[in-house]
Amino acid sequence: MLGEILAEERGKITGTRVLPSDGHGPKLEVSFQASGKLQGVDATDMGTYVAVLTSDGTLFGEGQGVIMTADGGVVGWRGQGVGRPTGQGMGAHWRGAIYYQTTSQKFAHLNSVVAIFEYEVDGEGNTESRAWEWK
Numbered sequence: 242m243l244g245e246i247l248a249e250e251r252g253k254i255t256g257t258r259v260l261p262s263d264g265h266g267p268k269l270e271v272s273f274q275a276s277g278k279l280q281g282v283d284a285t286d287m288g289t290y291v292a293v294l295t296s297d298g299t300l301f302g303e304g305q306g307v308i309m310t311a312d313g314g315v316v317g318w319r320g321q322g323v324g325r326p327t328g329q330g331m332g333a334h335w336r337g338a339i340y341y342q343t344t345s346q347k348f349a350h351l352n353s354v355v356a357i358f359e360y361e362v363d364g365e366g367n368t369e370s371r372a373w374e375w376k
Contacts, residue, residue: 242375242376243357243373243374243375243376244373244374244375244376245373245374246371246372246373247279247280247351247354247356247372247373247374248277248278248279248280248284248286248308248356248370248371248372249277249278249370249371249372250275250276250277250278250284250286250368250369250370251275251276251277251367251368251369252273252274252275252276252277252286252367252368252369253273253274253275253366253367253368254271254272254273254331254362254366254367254368255272255273255274256271256272257269257270257271257272257331258270260291265293265295266293266294266295266296267293267294268291268292268293268294269291269292270289270290270291271289271290271291271292271331272287272288272289273286273287273288273289273368274286274287275287275368275370277370279308279310279314279316279348280348282310282311282312282314282347283310283311284308284309284310284311284314285308285309286306286307286308287306287307287309288304288305288306288307288318289304289305289306290302290303290304290305290320291303291304292324292333294326298325298326299323299324299325300323300324300325300326300333300335301321301322301323301324302320302321302322302323302324302335302337303319303320303321304319304320304321305317305318305319305320306318310345310348312347313345314343314345314347314348315343315344315345316341316342316343316345316348316351317341317342317343318339318340318341318342319339319340319342320337320338320339320340320358321337321338322335322336322337322338322358322360323335323336323337324336324360327363327364329363329364330363330364330365330366331362331363331364331365331366332362332363332364333361333362334359334360334361335358335359335360335361335362336357336358336359336360337357337358337360338355338356338357338358338375339355339356339357339358339372340354340355340356341354341356354374354375355374355375356372356373356374356375357372357373357375358370358371358372358373359371359372
């Protein structure tokens with residue numbers, strides 16, 4: 242069951258790099274920066290993920306990043322997901338799971354949370370995401 246929304250943000254792809262394929266399909270490294278809220282607190286998220294286009298046309302991705310909140314909190318994250326290209330530039334619809342790590346007392350409960358996310362990228366590299374606690 243999904244719980245309360247943990248994070249909402251909008252941002253932009255800031256860089257891409259083609260990586261050598263390991264035989265499983267084309268591989269891209271994608272970096273982004275986004276602004277939004279983490280549990281109601283203004284925050285900036287910076288992350289990088291690697292996306293592999295599989296033989297059936299879907300994407301598999303793994304990434305990591307850091308969220309810095311306006312009140313001084315720092316929250317690291319790791320995630321994995323499955324995506325579907327939209328056919329418009331970098332556009333893709335992603336769904337997956339994310340795990341947080343922090344020493345911040347305010348966000349310490351996130352250390353034991355599994356979050357489910359939706360991540361959308363449009364053809365111009367604009368991003369939008371939401372994450373909910375998986376209860």
